[in-house]
Amino acid sequence: MTSTPEEPVEAPTGHPVMDETAASSYAAGSEFRRIDPGENCGTGCTGANNYELQNIHYAHTATLSNGQKVRGAGTLIAVVDDGFLTSHQELAGKSIDSTYLSTNTPLDHGTAVTSIVAGKADGIGMMGVAPEANLHLTSWENVAPASLVSHLTNATNDAAAKGAVAQNNSWGWDTEVAASQERTNYENSGASSYAVYSAMQRGGTPAQWQALFHAYDNFQTSGVIVVANSNESSLGDASAWTALPLFVPELSEAWIAVTNASFTLNTSDGSIRSATLLSAPCGSAARFCVTSDGTLAHLPTASGDDSYYQDNVIGTGTSFAAPQVSGQIALLAQAFPNLSPAEWTTRLLATARTDWAGFQSTIVGQQTFAPGVTHAYSSDYGHGVPDMKRALEPVGGLSVASGSNVFTAERTSLDGGVTTSGSVVGNSVAKALAGRSVMVVDALGTDFYVDGDELNGSGGSRAPSADAAHLSRNVDRIAASFAFVEAESAAGAGLHDAAVPKLFFSQTLANLEGDTAFSQLFPTEDGGYLQFSGQMQDVSNGGTTAFSVSRLIAREGFSSELSFSFGQSGGSFFGTEARGPFMAAENTGNLAAGVSISKALSAFWSVGAYAEFGSTFVDDDPSALVDYGSFAYASGGLTARRRDVFTGRDMLDFYAGVRPAAFAGEAKLRLPVGRDADGTIRYDDLSVDLADSDLPLRLGFVYKNRTEQDFDLLFGFNTDFLAGSDPEPVYSVSLGLKKEF
Structure with a gap:
């Protein structure tokens, strides 16, 4: 089924307003917790609820100025996988573009991955991270090997043309190579480009591979490429395909690698107590990598429209970690539609959780995202666990920007107030600002909006006083x-x-x-x-x-x-x-x-x-x-x-x-x-x-x-x-x- 374009959704013009009480109540809901395997790790410890660990409940209950909740409304997520039961109750009735499904044979993997991305929040079964997002599905099942690269290229270009904000890739090549080994092999091959090298290793022509790389680069003008890391922990490094920007640098703008770990939390304060890496580490891809909890239960299957894995079947893998991140990109795209995909990527990386000893002991560097905004990254966990609450909040305070571009403009912090009334002119400007939405920016240049009355710390209409x-x-x-x-x-x-x-x-x-x-x-x-x-x-x-x-x-x-x-x-x-x-x-x-x-x-x-x-x-x-x-x-x-x-x-x-x-x-x-x-x-x-x-x-x-x-x-x-x-x-x-x- 091919969807018809929807009417554009009114862009929000205010802060995502969060409600602590509503978020807590939402997190306790059965549909929200359905995928939680419910691990028991002992006294003072609890297994992490996958979505709650990443504060998805704060996003789903946050309200934008247009009245929407942050659940992915108006966004399109592309999913590349191996078969989808689009009639499953988690997906039925959603706007789905299936132009590149080829001959779609419903399979559990594609159905589960797509449901994690955008399964409906309707009180039935489980829900996805972006339950109100639309879908663009591409299946590589039954595609001839000689045509696969071109098929992926065409599907990626089509998704980009239709405005997809993320492309989820929970798949890999039959033979996976560690990124560090791939670099050595590539340098020793004498290949003039990575497209030439890829043709030598995986077949096809250099032109076909270059076209795919160009399609990925083009996609990043509208969306973020999300790629699941290898599940083979024995690699000792991120897989070469996951770390593709290391070999094709133009792809580094909006590319996120995702690795998999299980987490335990302290019951007293919800902080991360420990993490167990269940896949290849972020390794060489650490600067553009995050870690999600890909151990899930009760996932949809392709056996029937209301079929789910039973209680004793728990799945784990980067295939299930990556779609959580793809859904989070859609949430950011809904809340901040004026940002570039590179900025959605930055917000996710710069606000990720790092609050456990295993992360701190494996830090290998610091990344500076903006003046005053740095974030550590780990050889095992990359930038850590995405935190949607922090990602939706201002980073580093808010300022009024004056200039041509948010990245070069002079900024005045709202801390202590911005002067809107002055000698001789009184409060004429303050009155003109009252009731108007004024764009302010955080340290990352993300646009937030305040009423003009909020600018002056002592009241927008107050005129200066003599001593x-x-x-x-x-x-x-x-x-x-x-x-x-x-x-x-x-x-x-x-x-x-x-x-x-x-x-x-x-x-x-x-x-x-x-x-x-x-x-x-x-x-x-x-x-x-x-x-x-x-x-x-x-x-x-x-x-x-x-x-x-x-x-x-x-x-x-x-x-x-x-x-x-x-x-x-x-x-x-x-x-x-x-x-x-x-x-x-x-x-x-x-x-x-x-x-x-x-x-x-x-x-x-x-x-x-x-x-x-x-x-x-x-x-x-x-x-x-x-x-x-x-x-x-x-x-x-x-x-x-x-x-x-x-x-x-x-x-x-x-x-x-x-x-x-x-x-x-x-x-x-x-x-x-x-x-x-x-x-x-x-x-x-x-x-x-x-x-x-x-x-x-x-x-x-x-x-x-x-x-x-x-x-x-x-x-x-x-x-x-x-x-x-x-x-x-x-x-x-x-x-x-x-x-x-």
Whole structure:
């Protein structure tokens, strides 16, 4: 029977969500445990359940964003074997492509292998590792020896053309040779290629063998070749056919050799207690080899549609170990459809179990799969036992990738949060990200997906907060420059009052601190003053530069200030260090004009107001995902000052208002939404209205007291919050004491 193509299955766009309780319950089910021989190995020890050992139950109960469980839905597995009873209840009703069955005589071996790969999970009998996968079957039974290589070639090409994600090969040649011996024989043969050598050893023509190798290579663009190792432990090495990539290097991309062992577990924690190798070791193929438990019971037979081996018949062999791995590749292909077959292979190898002494004592090397991701491999067991729970989880943490390809892109770890809100732009970008699926990657470049709200570790909508210490020091620095004015001029106090409001709401003077900060007054002929304020820090390395020039005058009980300012920050986002590509900038700057007015209400109280209007620019970092360009912003607020609060030498400033916020401008957001099999990142281009930010409010106070010992005591309290969306304001408190000599 030849299947008709199915409708494409919607690709998942989220984490495979696992359920510990559901997985445990599923693992206890009779159909899941049906193939378990139930070995008894003594006190504190239990024989491993084949599927549970590899955490298949976690995959089968994991939920993808499209609602599917990870059971192989939408995938196609090719099986090359010797006869299939396709009407068996484990296979009946499945979509099966039988184009290359030749004259199919149902046999136990092919029926059992195929059922291990994809036997149905329907509450009857046993189940396969990928019970919802479709099948492409190839039988080499009754194929003339002279035509076998071409038959395998054509079948492999057909499976690849139809999108098979794995090809299971639980078969071998009549005469098997250890890979190490094969290398010696090949090198001594004088053959110009392994295709020529294969023709010399097994018949056929070099062209036929080269065509088969090319078919295997072509298959690896869509799927993984899985090959059962020899059952002859006396070989002392992997069979040459299992280790074919050693002789045909272009096949090493997505090729997995599978050996067979039985396992016992510690009943206390489920860790592997011991393993007994039952086949040839991984040996020369260790770098691309895994070990599965191929000792099974109650396998389907070809005697009838509901026929199974009885309780006292236990089969073992790499033929039954390999299809478990082929099914696992299908599970990975369903969960991560955007990965290449090489990456499915990597995930299986890099996450395999190695937790038993026999593995540790036979380690012969370490393989590096990605920066920070290494995995040991053993001469006996290769990379160990596949672990589907770990293979479905992020490896090495998640990051936002910004660039053209996941393998070369700059990455920002989600640990601690990625900055999505910033000075001046507020939470406009964070709001644009909310509710959208954002692609993030693990250390292997595998795509996972999170809601934009999850990016910022302290809440995606939160805007940055000022430090109360900065504001207090700003007030103190300005006060120092007015000290002599207030002493010499009746209008000095009013001018000082007019100069203070900008400190709480000006973008340029937001961080007027450090050894290079300054504030100087220069009198003018009309009784007013010019004030120069600013700072320069690490200018040679980009640093921060801020300058403000102000004209201060007093008229009829009012004091006013007109200021012009310029600020520039290199390597930061308006002076704030930001994590990640949403607030990345090589250089930011602003040019602004501000006006303030102050009125004395009494000898002790005065009130003031400030407003600033400016234009900003952002020079994007190459890794930036947001192009802000230029936009306009505004800020402003009210102040109240009380002199002689307690001691006659103290002062208290209250302030409340709006921090700098964009009111006009549009940013271009490149949102990572997926990746292709070659790692190319796919983006959605979005426009972000920078004015669509929640209003960033600020209120607080600064208290300054000159003690009798001429110490200056500073105390400040500040709170920043977003009107309407930030339920948890950000509070900061500062306390300072200084004395000048």
